[in-house]
Amino acid sequence: xxxxKQNSPxxxxxxxxxxxxxxxxxxxMFDYFLWYKKYPAEGPTFLxxxxxxxxxxxDGRFTVFLNKSAKHLSLHIVPSQPGDSAVYFxxxxxxxxxxKLTFGTGTRLTIIP
Amino acid sequence: DVKVTQSSRYLVKxxxxxxxxxxxxxxxxxxxxxxxxxxxxxxxxIYFSYDVKMKEKGDIPEGYSVSREKKERFSLILESASTNQxxxxxxxxxxxxxxxxTQYFGPGTRLLVL
Numbered sequence: 001x002x003x004x005k006q007n008s009p010x011x012x013x014x015x016x017x018x019x020x021x022x023x024x025x026x027x028x029m030f031d032y033f034l035w036y037k038k039y040p041a042e043g044p045t046f047l048x049x050x051x052x053x054x055x056x057x058x059d060g061r062f063t064v065f066l067n068k069s070a071k072h073l074s075l076h077i078v079p080s081q082p083g084d085s086a087v088y089f090x091x092x093x094x095x096x097x098x099x100k101l102t103f104g105t106g107t108r109l110t111i112i113p
Numbered sequence: 114d115v116k117v118t119q120s121s122r123y124l125v126k127x128x129x130x131x132x133x134x135x136x137x138x139x140x141x142x143x144x145x146x147x148x149x150x151x152x153x154x155x156x157x158x159i160y161f162s163y164d165v166k167m168k169e170k171g172d173i174p175e176g177y178s179v180s181r182e183k184k185e186r187f188s189l190i191l192e193s194a195s196t197n198q199x200x201x202x203x204x205x206x207x208x209x210x211x212x213x214x215t216q217y218f219g220p221g222t223r224l225l226v227l
Contacts, residue, residue: 043117044218046217049215100161
């Protein structure tokens with residue numbers, strides 16, 4: 001039972017344009033969401049997060065949007081750069097104080113120069 | 114900088130062998146995790162540990178066990194390796210506390226079971 005889903009396994013975007021990665025979840029107890037980025041042969045690294053009390057969080061070129069009613073979050077990267085080519089995982093945590101994260105299936109983003 | 118290291122980058126084992134994957138973190142983190150990453154399935158949690166000698170099952174613990182004798186070290190054990198355990202194994206650690214702390218990952222061990 002996949003509680004966190006990333007329905008697009010891959011995405012190609014022209015350099016300089018906006019990349020939009022989507023994530024849907026089913027568990028209404030999730031209260032904190034994170035995006036991780038993974039290069040080949042490396043472990044995932046934290047990118048950006050958002051609490052369920054917010055609907056937007058921005059960090060430089062990266063913005064995460066949360067729509068709680070739709071149980072949907074998205075990651076926007078503007079402008080996209082070749083170094084952004086990687087696999088992106090969204091992750092969610094249920095309940096305050098619970099350290100366990102549930103990860104999505106990942107989206108491979110390719111930035112075309 | 115948090116450092117999470119894994120003992121091997123690549124491993125090739127035979128079916129039925131006992132396999133040990135070691136993970137060490139240097140930031141005094143209470144929490145440690147073992148995941149496996151498979152195409153189309155993302156990262157799935159095998160086991161996690163909140164403290165020394167404490168462990169809890171994740172989503173897919175079958176066929177695995179873990180050991181945490183020291184705070185900095187978390188071992189994943191495949192008692193009798195099978196071909197369906199061929200995967201990328203990722204270890205992570207995080208600080209305990211009320212405020213969410215991101216998990217820091219090691220580089221991964223790619224295990225092939227023949």
